[in-house]
Amino acid sequence: MEYLTDEEFKHEIELFSTQLQRVRQQIERLVALKNEGKVSDQVFREVLEEIANKVNAYSNKYNEIEEAVATKQTKIKDESKELKHYLETLEVKYTIGAVPEDQYKVNRASYTMRFQNLDEFSRTITSFMNNIRENWNKITSYINQLKPVSKEEEMPVTQSPITTPSPIYEAKTEEKPVVQLTKTQAVSTPITPPTTSTPEQKKKEKKICPKCGAENPADATFCYNCGAKLA
Numbered sequence: 001m002e003y004l005t006d007e008e009f010k011h012e013i014e015l016f017s018t019q020l021q022r023v024r025q026q027i028e029r030l031v032a033l034k035n036e037g038k039v040s041d042q043v044f045r046e047v048l049e050e051i052a053n054k055v056n057a058y059s060n061k062y063n064e065i066e067e068a069v070a071t072k073q074t075k076i077k078d079e080s081k082e083l084k085h086y087l088e089t090l091e092v093k094y095t096i097g098a099v100p101e102d103q104y105k106v107n108r109a110s111y112t113m114r115f116q117n118l119d120e121f122s123r124t125i126t127s128f129m130n131n132i133r134e135n136w137n138k139i140t141s142y143i144n145q146l147k148p149v150s151k152e153e154e155m156p157v158t159q160s161p162i163t164t165p166s167p168i169y170e171a172k173t174e175e176k177p178v179v180q181l182t183k184t185q186a187v188s189t190p191i192t193p194p195t196t197s198t199p200e201q202k203k204k205e206k207k208i209c210p211k212c213g214a215e216n217p218a219d220a221t222f223c224y225n226c227g228a229k230l231a
Contacts, residue, residue, distance in 0.1 A: 001068040006121050009072065013065050013128045020058070020135035027051055027142045052143045062136055069129045076122045083115045207231075 001009060030047055033039040039047075087108065094104040207216045207230045214225035222229055 001064065002071075006117075009068070010121065010124055010128075013069065013125055013132065016058075016061060016065055017128045017131045017135070020132055020139065023051060023055060023058075024135045024139050024142075027139060027146075031142070031146070048143070048146055052147060055139055055143060062132070065132065066129070069125055072125060073122060076118050080115060080118050083111050083118070087111050087115070 001012060004012065027048075030039070030044065030051070034044050090099065090104060090107050090111065093099040094101070099107075206218055207220055208214070209216060209223035209225060209228055209230060211228040212223060212226040214223055216223055216225075216230060220230055
């Protein structure tokens with residue numbers, strides 16, 4: 001767009017502004033149909049996807065025009081400043097008689113017309129650029145709100161939980177409550193030591209044969225060794 005004339009430049013951004021305005025109207029009408037229940041979810045998503053793809057294709061064009069308009073405005077500002085300087089110089093030269101009247105009138109008309117054209121051109125492209133920005137922001141806002149989010153985008157990025165080391169407790173053995181005995185209970189309750197069988201008691205539990213001396217079970221009636229009757 002750098003080598004376009006002012007009229008060509010204005011036509012280019014006017015055309016793009018019209019295209020975005022049309023896209024915005026399409027989305028707004030689609031949303032209206034959705035709210036009225038006149039379009040199914042599937043068709044709504046399909047049409048919205050087509051519009052979103054079209055907007056993505058416009059992305060580079062939008063950036064190009066925005067940059068071109070900013071550059072053009074800078075040039076207009078510089079040229080306008082220069083024209084003001086020429087007009088002031090012309091007025092001074094004409095006043096002191098350094099420039100003939102006919103030349104003064106021609107030059108003054110030329111500078112003034114160019115200055116007015118630049119001012120009008122600046123206002124026009126500024127207006128178009130404002131419309132472009134407004135429509136672009138509205139369109140992208142609609143798409144971001146209405147376009148279904150994929151599962152990967154829908155799931156928030158979760159960070160692994162920070163685990164703090166749990167305090168280490170020493171294992172405590174369960175202490176049984178100590179039963180305090182009264183003096184009477186201590187005296188009246190005799191402490192019986194565990195019963196252990198002595199060798200003599202073990203012998204009494206068995207029957208010794210008086211004839212052969214063999215050991216027999218306590219409930220035996222006759223000696224298992226010699227057959228003698230046990231007492």
